Amino acid sequence: MQNDIADQIISYLIEAELITNKQVQHAQKIKSKIVSSKRILDILKELKYITDDQIKQALTSHKHSFRIGDLLIEFGYLTREKLDAALEIKKNNKGKKKKLGEILIEQKFISEDDFLDLLSIQLGFPHIDPDIDEIDKKLISKASIKWFRHYQVIPLYYQENKPLIAFADPFNTKSINAVTETFGSDFLTAVSSYNAIFLILNKLEYGSKTQAVDEDSVQAIVDSIIQSALLQEVSDIHMEPFKNKLVVRFRQDGILVHYKDYPIEIIPMLTSRIKIMSNANIAEKRKHQGGRITFDFNGSEFDLRVSFYVSVFGEKIVLRVLNSVNQILPIEHIGMRSKLLKRFLQDALDTPSGVILVTGPTGSGKTTTVYSCINHIKKPEISIITAEEPVEYIMKDVIQCSINPNINLTYEETLRHIVRQDPDVIVIGEIRDTYSADVAVHAALTGHKVLTSFHTEDSIGGLIRLMNMDIEAFLVSSTVLCVLAQRLLRKVCSKCAEAYNLSPSDLAKLEYTPADIGKHQFIKGKGCSRCRYTGYKGRIAVFEMLILNEFVRDAILTHKSSHEIRKISIETSGLLTLLEDAIHKAASGLTTIEEIFRCVPKLLKPRSIKEIIRLQGE
Numbered sequence: 001m002q003n004d005i006a007d008q009i010i011s012y013l014i015e016a017e018l019i020t021n022k023q024v025q026h027a028q029k030i031k032s033k034i035v036s037s038k039r040i041l042d043i044l045k046e047l048k049y050i051t052d053d054q055i056k057q058a059l060t061s062h063k064h065s066f067r068i069g070d071l072l073i074e075f076g077y078l079t080r081e082k083l084d085a086a087l088e089i090k091k092n093n094k095g096k097k098k099k100l101g102e103i104l105i106e107q108k109f110i111s112e113d114d115f116l117d118l119l120s121i122q123l124g125f126p127h128i129d130p131d132i133d134e135i136d137k138k139l140i141s142k143a144s145i146k147w148f149r150h151y152q153v154i155p156l157y158y159q160e161n162k163p164l165i166a167f168a169d170p171f172n173t174k175s176i177n178a179v180t181e182t183f184g185s186d187f188l189t190a191v192s193s194y195n196a197i198f199l200i201l202n203k204l205e206y207g208s209k210t211q212a213v214d215e216d217s218v219q220a221i222v223d224s225i226i227q228s229a230l231l232q233e234v235s236d237i238h239m240e241p242f243k244n245k246l247v248v249r250f251r252q253d254g255i256l257v258h259y260k261d262y263p264i265e266i267i268p269m270l271t272s273r274i275k276i277m278s279n280a281n282i283a284e285k286r287k288h289q290g291g292r293i294t295f296d297f298n299g300s301e302f303d304l305r306v307s308f309y310v311s312v313f314g315e316k317i318v319l320r321v322l323n324s325v326n327q328i329l330p331i332e333h334i335g336m337r338s339k340l341l342k343r344f345l346q347d348a349l350d351t352p353s354g355v356i357l358v359t360g361p362t363g364s365g366k367t368t369t370v371y372s373c374i375n376h377i378k379k380p381e382i383s384i385i386t387a388e389e390p391v392e393y394i395m396k397d398v399i400q401c402s403i404n405p406n407i408n409l410t411y412e413e414t415l416r417h418i419v420r421q422d423p424d425v426i427v428i429g430e431i432r433d434t435y436s437a438d439v440a441v442h443a444a445l446t447g448h449k450v451l452t453s454f455h456t457e458d459s460i461g462g463l464i465r466l467m468n469m470d471i472e473a474f475l476v477s478s479t480v481l482c483v484l485a486q487r488l489l490r491k492v493c494s495k496c497a498e499a500y501n502l503s504p505s506d507l508a509k510l511e512y513t514p515a516d517i518g519k520h521q522f523i524k525g526k527g528c529s530r531c532r533y534t535g536y537k538g539r540i541a542v543f544e545m546l547i548l549n550e551f552v553r554d555a556i557l558t559h560k561s562s563h564e565i566r567k568i569s570i571e572t573s574g575l576l577t578l579l580e581d582a583i584h585k586a587a588s589g590l591t592t593i594e595e596i597f598r599c600v601p602k603l604l605k606p607r608s609i610k611e612i613i614r615l616q617g618e
């Protein structure tokens, strides 16, 4: 089956008299003699019987006879196993009608960039980021917004007298047939990302309605704000009432970005609408409130936590997007270097009992890491139970409890009961007082694995703080396995990245000489449409892992200072600081020096990049 596509392409090439049967036989003979599984097309290319362009030509002129999944495999973007898994999800998801490409991207089997890459670079469809001002009104009037949304296509404009149509998946037969029926068969195909198409459709549908204020239009505005936020993968939506307007901003990759302004007249109705959606008290306007919304969109359910905060010009509303389970990364993908990951698994996560502490400020990705850990250890023969405030992702096969002080379901009350539930693994959302610290340590002492988080700057700080909570040093030293400190830094946009040299003041801040940098090159994004001119796209975690080996345990028992504990762990356990991991990631082109200065504490002078790389074993 694996060679289906290749065979098909070859038969088209033969048909077009671009290669001969004899040449193909020759290539097949070579293929049978080599041990590694080289692709037949590559062999034909190496023999100079065909070129990339000819393959592209064969593909584009017969595009209707290929399936996107097979093409992704043939061009090495996807494994057969992942495709089968995605097809299985598609089959089980019948009611929701998701397209294969969408599932592949959602499950992170491929990135949207790779997907567009295959379509545009390998197959030669132009990749277009649609601009609402360029769209031909006559073309768009040929069908309803709902229709475009359903088929995930958008007509752009005329090119060479033919309509140019952007498809999210140009191999989807249903979309192709629908477009042929509406626009005729003589159209040109372009590709756009799913998100780009949906954003334009949202703008077309709701963009002009913001002036008229009635209940229906307010409802549409609220829906379109939330939909746009979900499409752009924001973490929070801020709706802020001011004297003369309502400002909506999205928090994206940790930074607030302006979305749109609305007239003040809509504020009362918009606030009421969101109160109804989140089951908050619509009559209460003088007190702060909270609520929760389940929002159906694009075939998925999204959970939003809502907060209403009374301010002078009305209630400020913040909606936090609680992530869906699809977004939990496998532990291998959270951003740990392979040597660090190996040690983390061996010395902490895969050991049967003990406390694992993840530390960092709010928004440093602690919760996501804890969930990735749960995902890694969960299996049918163990029981995992959690106490979280609130539950942010619903996980299969895990008993999760959302702390709710309003009804007296407090941490203290929950933790008192949690140990009686005969769990193997206990997840305590956050250690915030002596009581929760005590429960964590005692649970570990009686053979449980405990995962929890803490609000401290760095890994050593986590240990010290635990001891300052009146937990005996011997208890800390005998139960804590590892303290993992982390931060999230914005990732450089790969599309507009440019090399640059560190300035003398950058070097001075790092206490580096040019020799400490060596030949390593730093990059930053100059800004483009893909990253909305921020120069950044997505985020990457940096880590500092303190493993409690015998030397560190001894230092804790003898009440050494944090400075001494840090020195001991650097010398005996190969600890790399947050700053050093961040510098290595910046030198590998993942983030920038500015991001490091913005987010990462400097507690010690970092070692040279060469030394860091040697210690990380890469």
Ligand SMILES: [Zn+2]
Pocket: 493, 494, 495, 496, 497, 525, 526, 527, 528, 529, 530, 531, 532, 533, 535, 536
């Ligand atoms: Zn960019």
